Amino acid sequence: MTASKKQMKLGAFLMPTGHHIAAWRHPEAAIDAGIDVDHYVRLAQSAEAAGFDMLFLEDAAGVREADAEIASQTSRSIGFEPLSLLAAIAARTSTIGLVATASTSYNEPYGLARTFATIDLLSGGRAGWNLVTSASEIEAANFGARGLRPHVDRYERATEFADVVQRLWNPNNRTAALDHKGEHFEVKAGLGLEPSPQGSPVMVQAGSSDVGRNLAARTADVVFVATQTFDSAKSFYDDLKARVSAAGRHPDAVKIMPGVSPVVAETRAEAQAKFDELQELIPDEVGIALLASYLSTDALKGLPLDGPLPELTATQGMQSRQALVVEQARRDNLSIREVARHFAGARGHWRLVGTAQDIVDELEHWFVGGAADGFNVMPAFFPGELDAFNALIIPELRRRGLFRTAYEGSTLRANLGLTNGAGA
Incomplete structure (x- = not known):
């Protein structure tokens, strides 16, 4: 395949023991990884040394499964609150972006905007917010809700929430009165914080429904998506880029990064054996x-x-x-x-098993073919598959001219090729 002149963007999607649901049972997994800050720091430093654009932390405001026995067998319900964890990682890294999930369903815009703006300043302009609308009955029960809000209502709230946050991040509103009075929120004053070197945190969104795509087209800098075939990825990519243009933004202002969970080894047989295990x-x-x-x-x-x-x-x-x-x-x-x-392997995301050449062939096909601007990498287990990605796949991407050999800048926006945010 012919290498593209542009280079793909990579996120390192961190999960306590790995993205495979049985990763915690792997002999190389650390059972207490979810509450071991040094474990996360080591992963962050490894991803930074490899040149990843960003780390990505997801979250749920509650346990993942209602059945306690099932929850105890997944390790996914044990972990730090992600914004606090980002602050700890920020202190021990220097360049890699720091993206965390926070819900518009169970937060308020002022507090969330202030927290992310603070992490953005503390990290020298490396923070990003992954906007989600919580979709779990278990989460709803933790916040006094009598069941899950309807999908359309969650996105109506999210749309106003995102608008308020972006106005709070605008340098002209940092100290001035905001005087927002909407259907869901009333916010009077500004944040009282100076902008970071990148202006404002990067906005990330992961919803793929029609209303989710519309919100992303208006507000997102990066979009994560679950797709399993080139055709479905290409269809999503073209549709969202068209919506971005219709919203009055340049299509390149939004980077689309499908999730991918690779299992890689020196030979196909070794890779398949790892996955089968x-x-x-x-x-x-x-x-x-x-x-x-x-x-x-x-x-x-x-x-x-x-x-x-x-x-x-x-x-x-x-x-x-x-x-x-x-x-x-x-x-x-x-x-x-x-x-x-199949779903347990990567929760519906694209799964690849093979050699570095096999996997990079597929990544390059999607990237050069206009189905992705990069990928959110979801190692099956940590640290083994992140180490394998860095040792085998990163060199092959560089050999083909598809990935950086050094960071272009010191902020997340600079490395993603985005302009400074919120009017900065």
């Missing part, structure tokens, strides 16, 4: 519970695992993820067990 560690009940959680359904209970995925009613939860899973199940004629085991 992880797959064998998935208990059926854990895989089914994870799948049901993301589909926001209890329709799988009692069904034969070797039978087909049933018809599902529309969800108020993660609508785009439900659509992705159903599409894959129908396309590949998968049983419930097969869908669950």
Whole structure:
């Protein structure tokens, strides 16, 4: 393949023991990784040494599974509050971007804007906010809500929330009165903070529904997305870039970065053996519970695992993820067990197993073919698969001229090729 003149952007998506649901059972995994700050710092420093644009931390304001036994077998419910963790990582890194998830459903715009602006200043202009609208009944119950807000209502609140935050981050409003009075929020004053060297934190969004795409087109600098085929990735990419243009922004103002979970080794056989080892560690009940959680359904209970995925009613939860899973199940004629085991590997994201040449061939195809501006890398287990990515895939990307050999600047916006934010 011919190398592109532009270079892809890479995020390192951190998870306590890894993105594979059974990563915590891997013999090289650290069981207490979720509450070991040194573990996260080591991963951050490794990603920075490799030249990654950013770290990415996701979050949920509650445990992941209602069943305590299932939750105890995933390790995903044990972990630090991400903004506090970013502050700790910021002190022990120098250039890599620092992106964390925070929900518009259970925060207020002023407090969130102030916290991210502070981390942005403390880190020298490296912070980013991943905007989400919480889609879990468990989270809702932790904040006095009587069930999950309807999808459209969550995005109406998110749209006003994002608007207020971006106005608070605007240098002209840092000390002046804001005087915002909207349907969901009233905010009087500015933040009382100077802008960071990048102007304002980078705005990241991960929703793929129609309303999520519209919000991203208006507000996002980076969009993360779950896609599994080149055609679906290309369709999303073209659609979102068109919406960005329609919103009066240049298409290059938004970087689209699909999630990818690679398992890489020197030979294809070694890579497949590593992946097979992880797959064998998935208990059926854990895989089914994870799948049901993301589909926001209890329709799988009692069904034969070797039978087909049933018809599902529309969800108020993660609508785009439900659509992705159903599409894959129908396309590949998968049983419930097969869908669950596949989903457990990367939660519906693109999965690649092979040599560095195999994997970079695929990444380059999506990148050069106009289906991605880069990728949010989701190692199956830590630190092993991040180390393998850095040792095998990064050199191959550089050999083809697809990835930087040194950081272009000292801020996240500079390295992403974005202009300074919020009017700075």
